[in-house]
Amino acid sequence: MLLEGKAAIVTGAGSGIGAASALRFATEGAGVVCADIRLARAQETVDAIVAAGGRAVAAEADVRSAADNEAMVNLAVQHFGGLYAAFFNAGTIRPGNAVRLSEDDWDVVMDTNVKSIFLGAKFAVPVMADGGGGSIINTASVSGLRGDRSGIAYGASKAAVINLTRCLAVDHARQGIRVNAICPGAIDTPPIKRMLASDTARDGAGRAHPLGRIGQPDEIAAAAVWLASDQSSFVTGEALVVDGGYSAASNPIEMGDPRPQGLRRPPSA
Numbered sequence: 001m002l003l004e005g006k007a008a009i010v011t012g013a014g015s016g017i018g019a020a021s022a023l024r025f026a027t028e029g030a031g032v033v034c035a036d037i038r039l040a041r042a043q044e045t046v047d048a049i050v051a052a053g054g055r056a057v058a059a060e061a062d063v064r065s066a067a068d069n070e071a072m073v074n075l076a077v078q079h080f081g082g083l084y085a086a087f088f089n090a091g092t093i094r095p096g097n098a099v100r101l102s103e104d105d106w107d108v109v110m111d112t113n114v115k116s117i118f119l120g121a122k123f124a125v126p127v128m129a130d131g132g133g134g135s136i137i138n139t140a141s142v143s144g145l146r147g148d149r150s151g152i153a154y155g156a157s158k159a160a161v162i163n164l165t166r167c168l169a170v171d172h173a174r175q176g177i178r179v180n181a182i183c184p185g186a187i188d189t190p191p192i193k194r195m196l197a198s199d200t201a202r203d204g205a206g207r208a209h210p211l212g213r214i215g216q217p218d219e220i221a222a223a224a225v226w227l228a229s230d231q232s233s234f235v236t237g238e239a240l241v242v243d244g245g246y247s248a249a250s251n252p253i254e255m256g257d258p259r260p261q262g263l264r265r266p267p268s269a
């Protein structure tokens with residue numbers, strides 16, 4: 001049990017990576033605040049955790065709101081006696097290039113993906129410090145490492161998450177708080193399922209990852225638990241890439257690349 005008796009928060013816990021991670025944190029012994037803007041979905045995750053013998057409570061929280069971030073940290077203190085691990089994972093995407101993307105969509109993406117982490121840390125850090133330390137994990141993306149077509153807001157936001165992570169790590173290391181990010185490749189969650197609705201699109205996305213498939217939410221949850229636990233006690237300020245080799249390829253195939261297979265370099269194996 002890597003998180004035995006610890007208190008944790010997971011945002012975006014009603015679906016995908018957040019739901020899988022909340023379950024995994026609870027399996028490792030943590031009491032988990034499952035926060036989501038969709039309360040009913042957060043409650044479903046709580047129900048699954050409780051059914052498996054774990055401890056969890058749901059929080060309706062819009063991560064763009066300071067008051068909701070404060071309330072979710074307070075809930076962890078009330079229910080589980082403090083806060084040790086916070087997985088700031090909720091995020092959103094709005095496609096578009098500079099000409100097409102609306103100003104409102106830019107703001108939604110930056111507030112949901114970046115400002116949320118600033119606000120989460122604002123309230124989580126003092127409580128973690130009071131308890132002797134803790135671990136913050138932020139969901140970035142491989143889209144924060146290089147430029148995706150028609151993804152300016154998402155790409156800029158996830159690059160910002162990576163450097164915000166480093167800044168937080170440096171600021172709060174002496175309080176015993178480690179701060180790391182995870183950069184997932186394509187992971188099989190509802191938004192990706194919608195994007196890859198056809199077999200061709202799904203195969204194409206799989207081929208873009210050298211391991212030959214997209215990832216599963218549990219594979220990100222495993223990385224999040226490791227970063228939350230003492231197993232990673234000398235790791236801080238890191239952006240851990242969990243992408244089946246997607247960003248390692250020197251001649252990456254873009255997901256959704258319309259070129260016929262013959263125009264690409266042959267596979268190495």
Ligand SMILES: NC(=O)c1ccc[n+]([C@@H]2O[C@H](COP(=O)([O-])OP(=O)(O)OC[C@H]3O[C@@H](n4cnc5c(N)ncnc54)[C@H](O)[C@@H]3O)[C@@H](O)[C@H]2O)c1
Pocket residue numbers: 011012013014015016017018035036037038041061062063064089090091092112139140141142183184185186187188189190191192
């Ligand atoms: N799935 C992927 O391929 C992938 C790849 C890289 C990064 N990510 C990132 O992983 C994170 C989780 O994505 P996912 O694929 O699991 O998506 P998802 O849609 O399955 O889950 C996201 C959850 O966040 C919640 N949410 C959205 N806006 C919110 C807000 N303002 N306040 C509180 N909750 C809010 C949603 O209700 C949803 O339950 C996101 O930050 C996303 O950018 C996903």
